[in-house]
Amino acid sequence: xxxxxxxxxxxxxxxxxxxxxxxxxxxxxxxxxxxxxxxxxxxxxxxxxxxxxxxxxxxxxxxxxxxxxxxxxxxxxxxxxxxxxxxxxxxxxxxxxxxxxxxxxxxxxxxxxxxxxxxxxxxxxxxxxxxxxxxxxxxxxxxxxxxxxxxxxxxxxxxxxxxxxxxxxxxxxxxxxxxxxxxxxxxxxxxxxxxxxxxxxxxxxxxxxxxxxxxxxxxx
Numbered sequence: 001x002x003x004x005x006x007x008x009x010x011x012x013x014x015x016x017x018x019x020x021x022x023x024x025x026x027x028x029x030x031x032x033x034x035x036x037x038x039x040x041x042x043x044x045x046x047x048x049x050x051x052x053x054x055x056x057x058x059x060x061x062x063x064x065x066x067x068x069x070x071x072x073x074x075x076x077x078x079x080x081x082x083x084x085x086x087x088x089x090x091x092x093x094x095x096x097x098x099x100x101x102x103x104x105x106x107x108x109x110x111x112x113x114x115x116x117x118x119x120x121x122x123x124x125x126x127x128x129x130x131x132x133x134x135x136x137x138x139x140x141x142x143x144x145x146x147x148x149x150x151x152x153x154x155x156x157x158x159x160x161x162x163x164x165x166x167x168x169x170x171x172x173x174x175x176x177x178x179x180x181x182x183x184x185x186x187x188x189x190x191x192x193x194x195x196x197x198x199x200x201x202x203x204x205x206x207x208x209x210x211x212x213x214x215x216x217x218x219x220x
Contacts, residue, residue: 006057011050018043067120075130076113082138083109089141093148101168102141108175109134115182122182129178137171140164 022030022039029035067073083106090102112129116122144164147157 008050008054008056010054011047014050015043015047018046067117069120069123072116072120072123076117079109079113079130079134082134083113085138086141089145092145095148095165098144098165098168101172104172105137105175108172108179112175112179112182115179119182125182126178129175133171133174133178137175140167140171 019039022035022042026035030039064073064077067076086102086109087106090099090106093099093102112126116126141164144161147153147161150157153161
């Protein structure tokens with residue numbers, strides 16, 4: 001995400017208003033250089049004042065995926081759109097328990113795509129997630145939202161909604177497990193580095209029994 005400033009149009013309107021008023025009140029004066037310069041200066045002042053009091057606003061814009069793999073980037077963009085729809089359903093639905101599970105899916109989903117964009121070589125690890133689990137989950141939630149919007153809810157509708165509600169926690173956990181799997185190699189590498197450091201410190205006589213992994217301090 002990057003922040004982009006959207007300029008307000010009001011300063012331009014103020015500057016144009018100066019010229020409009022000058023033309024209506026002193027139409028012939030604008031034919032002479034002196035009054036023309038004065039009006040131009042007043043217009044510039046109006047624009048400067050407008051930019052001070054109406055600076056515009058900043059918005060966050062998500063940059064397009066750029067993993068270096070064009071086909072993967074297209075998959076990431078498609079997946080982002082599906083996750084965005086899950087976020088929209090989360091905001092739309094009134095059941096807080098359902099929204100909570102959807103928020104877990106959204107957080108994990110975006111984290112997966114961010115890691116994939118940084119490390120496109122991990123694409124094979126999430127192929128089924130991108131091609132099946134995510135689109136199937138988005139479709140399931142879309143159907144649930146349609147049932148939730150039904151003006152009258154008979155037993156079939158309530159039964160279908162309960163079925164979805166019952167599986168959402170499992171789906172959210174699967175999203176998080178998929179994210180965790182992407183860091184498996186990193187975790188192994190870190191553990192190996194910790195082991196090497198423990199061995200070196202012990203060899204130098206700087207620790208009596210290695211490093212306490214819970215606190216990070218040398219063991220007594």
